[in-house]
Amino acid sequence: MSVADASRSRHEPPFGGLRHRWGRRIALWLAILLVGGLFGATYYQIHGLAAADGIVQHVRDVRGEAEHLLSLLGRAEDNQEGYLITGDPTYLDAYRAAATEAPQSLQQLSQLFGDNPSQWRRVDQLRPMLSDRIDRLEALIVARQGRGLSAIVRPGIDEGRALTDKMRETIVGVVATESDSARSRLSNARAYVQNSALILFAGILASAMVILWAFHLTQKEVDRRQRSEAMLLQDLAASRVAESQLARAQRMETVAQLTSGMAHDVNNLLAIVVSGLSQLEKRMGADGKAEELMSVCMRASLQGSALIDRLLAFSRRRSLEPERINVNELVSSTLGLLQPIFGVGIEIQLRLAEDPWPVLVDPVQAESALVNLAINARDAMTDGGQLTIETANMSLSAGEAAGKPSLAPGDYVTLSMSDTGTGMTPEVLGRAFEPFFTTKVGGRSSGLGLSMVLGFARQSRGHVEIRSEPKRGTVVDIYLPRADSASPRAALPSDQ
Numbered sequence: 238m239s240v241a242d243a244s245r246s247r248h249e250p251p252f253g254g255l256r257h258r259w260g261r262r263i264a265l266w267l268a269i270l271l272v273g274g275l276f277g278a279t280y281y282q283i284h285g286l287a288a289a290d291g292i293v294q295h296v297r298d299v300r301g302e303a304e305h306l307l308s309l310l311g312r313a314e315d316n317q318e319g320y321l322i323t324g325d326p327t328y329l330d331a332y333r334a335a336a337t338e339a340p341q342s343l344q345q346l347s348q349l350f351g352d353n354p355s356q357w358r359r360v361d362q363l364r365p366m367l368s369d370r371i372d373r374l375e376a377l378i379v380a381r382q383g384r385g386l387s388a389i390v391r392p393g394i395d396e397g398r399a400l401t402d403k404m405r406e407t408i409v410g411v412v413a414t415e416s417d418s419a420r421s422r423l424s425n426a427r428a429y430v431q432n433s434a435l436i437l438f439a440g441i442l443a444s445a446m447v448i449l450w451a452f453h454l455t456q457k458e459v460d461r462r463q464r465s466e467a468m469l470l471q472d473l474a475a476s477r478v479a480e481s482q483l484a485r486a487q488r489m490e491t492v493a494q495l496t497s498g499m500a501h502d503v504n505n506l507l508a509i510v511v512s513g514l515s516q517l518e519k520r521m522g523a524d525g526k527a528e529e530l531m532s533v534c535m536r537a538s539l540q541g542s543a544l545i546d547r548l549l550a551f552s553r554r555r556s557l558e559p560e561r562i563n564v565n566e567l568v569s570s571t572l573g574l575l576q577p578i579f580g581v582g583i584e585i586q587l588r589l590a591e592d593p594w595p596v597l598v599d600p601v602q603a604e605s606a607l608v609n610l611a612i613n614a615r616d617a618m619t620d621g622g623q624l625t626i627e628t629a630n631m632s633l634s635a636g637e638a639a640g641k642p643s644l645a646p647g648d649y650v651t652l653s654m655s656d657t658g659t660g661m662t663p664e665v666l667g668r669a670f671e672p673f674f675t676t677k678v679g680g681r682s683s684g685l686g687l688s689m690v691l692g693f694a695r696q697s698r699g700h701v702e703i704r705s706e707p708k709r710g711t712v713v714d715i716y717l718p719r720a721d722s723a724s725p726r727a728a729l730p731s732d733q
Contacts, residue, residue: 264450271443274436295349296419302346303412307405309339310370314401317374321381329378336371343367346411353418359411366404373397510538559597559697561720564628564652565589567600571607572626578612582621590628596650597720602693609686610654610713617658617711627653631716641716644700648719655712661705669703690715 316332319325343363350356374397517531568589579585607626614624629651638646661669672688687703690713694701698718705711 268448292419292423296416299346299349299415300412302342302349303408306339306342306346307408309335309342310367310401310404313339313371313374314397317378321377324381324385332374332378336374339367339371340364350415353415356411356415359407359414363404363407366400366407370397370400370404373400558599558601560600561595561597562600562603564593564596564650564717567603568607568626568628568652571604571611574604574608575611579615579624580621583615583618584623586623586625588625588627590630590650592630593628594630594648594650594719596697596717598697598717599693602696606690606693606715607652607654609690613686614654614656614658614711617656617660619659622657622710625653625655627651627655629653630719641700641702643695644716649699649716650719652715652717653712655710657710660707660709660711662707666703666705669705670701 313332313335316328316335320328320332343360347357347360350360377394377397515535568587572585572587575585611624618624631649631651633641633644633646633649635646638644670687670691691701694715694717700716702714702716703711704714
């Protein structure tokens with residue numbers, strides 16, 4: 238199983254993805270059903286509105302045709318009476334037009350009740366009544382034409398008017414019955430529309446809830462995937478860092494073993510050389526030139542022996558001799574050694590803690606670490622600059638210590654040195670602690686300075702961090718653990 242698969246299986250819940258997928262499917266089917274229900278409710282609402290409009294229009298048509306029929310009957314009677322009284326033939330034209338159109342209007346009214354047998358029968362009863370009324374009107378006109386006004390008989394006129402009143406009463410009853418029926422059907426249609434509107438509103442509300450639910454599930458799935466991907470990337474980054482640190486540690490261990498073996502051999506050879514030089518110095522005569530050369534050789538041999546001691550300390554083959562010291566006092570005493578190696582163009586600033594905690598370190602190695610860092614800073618500021626040395630008390634929590642692999646949570650004293658020199662590129666910075674890798678231009682050093690600083694810090698149960706940017710300078714922070722007030726003076730074993 239790969240690192241990515243292992244991380245994914247570790248961060249994802251066993252049934253989380255399956256649950257979210259089923260939730261989204263259920264939400265989708267519910268949404269489809271609700272949309273179908275909304276279409277149905279909308280259709281029935283439109284159908285109900287159309288039915289209500291049809292009922293209203295039907296009542297209007299019935300009332301309009303009934304009023305038209307009564308109007309035609311009234312015009313026929315009025316024009317017939319006008320002719321009977323005046324004998325003017327022009328009244329006959331209007332009478333005959335109304336009398337001819339009245340049966341057609343009755344037929345139109347009858348057709349409006351084709352789906353209502355009871356109303357249709359009531360309208361059908363008007364046909365003989367209308368025919369009888371028109372016949373009576375026509376008979377009076379014929380009598381007037383033949384015998385004049387003497388032919389007009391009052392009882393005949395009254396009987397005709399009574400027949401007209403009966404027809405009018407029947408038509409009004411038909412219209413009233415149709416209006417009552419329409420009012421009932423319209424009430425039902427309105428209730429139907431209201432119910433459809435309620436169903437439609439409930440469907441819209443349910444659809445909105447389903448959509449929000451689906452969106453919530455989708456957002457949860459997106460968040461879950463983003464968290465899993467972030468954790469996976471974090472694990473991959475941590476894995477790469479761990480692999481890089483392991484590879485660097487293995488390289489340094491290999492170099493340390495090689496350095497230790499070579500250092501022992503060279504140290505043995507130097508011991509022979511120093512012993513031989515001592516014997517030669519005792520047996521030499523008073524030759525000033527020879528004594529000077531002998532002195533140079535002796536100093537070189539002793540410096541080589543000191544270098545071997547540093548190599549052995551780096552390779553952890555040599556135990557440190559820690560003491561409880563005050564870092565401010567260490568900086569002040571080392572500053573006297575540093576002043577001669579700096580030119581006038583480099584300004585030294587001290588920012589020391591007022592009451593630093595004591596630390597348990599080898600003072601010789603601590604001084605050597607400061608000197609190495611100072612020399613590196615000097616070489617980086619060829620055109621002058623500023624060197625700042627700081628000390629501070631610092632308490633690291635578990636979260637803060639997690640970013641510094643070699644440190645445990647607790648109290649530390651930081652010893653920092655920063656310069657305003659040329660700085661380092663990210664590529665050079667990544668190899669700065671490698672033995673025999675020099676950060677200086679032209680290889681003007683052995684490449685062991687920062688490696689020895691790292692070895693000293695780790696043997697002291699501390700840590701070293703370095704930050705640098707090209708053309709802006711470098712900052713080196715040494716973390717040294719706070720010494721317990723009861724800590725005895727003892728040598729740190731070489732395997733720590």
